Amino acid sequence: MGLFEQLAGVLLPVFALAGIGVAWRGLQVPFDREFVTRLVMNVGTPCLILDTLLHLNLPLAEFSQVLLAAVVVLVLVSVSALVVLRVLRLPVRSFVSPLVFGNTGNTGLPVCLFAFGQDGLGLAIGFYIVGSSAQFIFAPLFQSDKPAWRTLVTTPVIYAAVVGIGLMSADVTAPGWIERLLSLVAGLAIPLMMIAMGYSLAGFRVTRLPRALGLGVVRLLLGFTAGVVVSSLLGLEGMLRNVVIVQSAMPAAVFNYLLAARYNRHPEDVAGIVLMSSVIAAVALPFLLGWLLS
Numbered sequence: 080m081g082l083f084e085q086l087a088g089v090l091l092p093v094f095a096l097a098g099i100g101v102a103w104r105g106l107q108v109p110f111d112r113e114f115v116t117r118l119v120m121n122v123g124t125p126c127l128i129l130d131t132l133l134h135l136n137l138p139l140a141e142f143s144q145v146l147l148a149a150v151v152v153l154v155l156v157s158v159s160a161l162v163v164l165r166v167l168r169l170p171v172r173s174f175v176s177p178l179v180f181g182n183t184g185n186t187g188l189p190v191c192l193f194a195f196g197q198d199g200l201g202l203a204i205g206f207y208i209v210g211s212s213a214q215f216i217f218a219p220l221f222q223s224d225k226p227a228w229r230t231l232v233t234t235p236v237i238y239a240a241v242v243g244i245g246l247m248s249a250d251v252t253a254p255g256w257i258e259r260l261l262s263l264v265a266g267l268a269i270p271l272m273m274i275a276m277g278y279s280l281a282g283f284r285v286t287r288l289p290r291a292l293g294l295g296v297v298r299l300l301l302g303f304t305a306g307v308v309v310s311s312l313l314g315l316e317g318m319l320r321n322v323v324i325v326q327s328a329m330p331a332a333v334f335n336y337l338l339a340a341r342y343n344r345h346p347e348d349v350a351g352i353v354l355m356s357s358v359i360a361a362v363a364l365p366f367l368l369g370w371l372l373s
Contacts, residue, residue, distance in 0.1 A: 100277025123268030125239035130261040132243035135201040149209035173344040181329035206326040291351025303328040330356035
């Protein structure tokens with residue numbers, strides 16, 4: 080299979096699913112985004128995590144490496160984002176979250192699945208677990224004066240990660256009916272993630288184009304650079320390196336806008352950052368994957 084065919088096999092399903100969401104909004108067909116988001120976050124994604132970790136064919140040490148890499152990338156991007164915002168004299172509470180937290184779930188998981196297979200998805204989930212947990216903890220701390228512990232302890236993704244890693248460490252095999260149930264429900268997660276993302280992006284508007292474009296580019300450059308640097312520092316190779324770089328280079332997560340709207344932290348500007356970084360990433364992703372896969 081040539082590189083072009085390989086890229087098409089990775090990207091066309093991702094763009095097609097997101098396109099369904101865009102078309103859905105364009106046709107003004109009713110879409111309960113809150114219900115779909117809750118279904119994905121509370122049911123589909125936890126089952127996807129458990130199902131993938133139970134069937135992961137990689138050594139625990141390699142999975143631990145991706146967790147470590149995700150933490151180091153997160154720290155490096157956070158420090159860099161704070162410096163950039165100080166230099167630009169922009170409010171940290173409003174803009175640090177979209178610069179730090181990439182779309183490692185809605186976009187990163189399907190891209191890694193189609194590009195690197197089931198084991199690639201397992202590693203991508205490890206990266207997603209770190210980023211998602213950090214976002215639930217630190218983003219509300221920056222944007223709200225209220226503690227985030229309540230959100231954290233009521234998030235099923237966290238429990239699924241702990242249980243999944245525990246079962247994987249103990250080399251436990253689940254009963255057949257549980258595996259089939261997890262597999263069925265897990266199948267909901269990625270398609271619904273992409274459709275909901277496309278629907279959300281289609282509703283975003285750019286109010287200040289220079290700011291949205293500039294910070295969108297900053298988000299992508301910070302993430303990509305951190306991914307490459309951390310992979311080199313930790314001596315990562317092969318699929319592990321590729322997954323870390325792809326997940327690090329994801330555009331700003333849609334969830335950043337939801338938090339900004341909830342806490343009234345420049346939601347229109349954050350929506351613009353999410354939209355512009357996603358559009359640029361869609362153009363850049365074929366080149367990034369072409370470089371990694373070649």
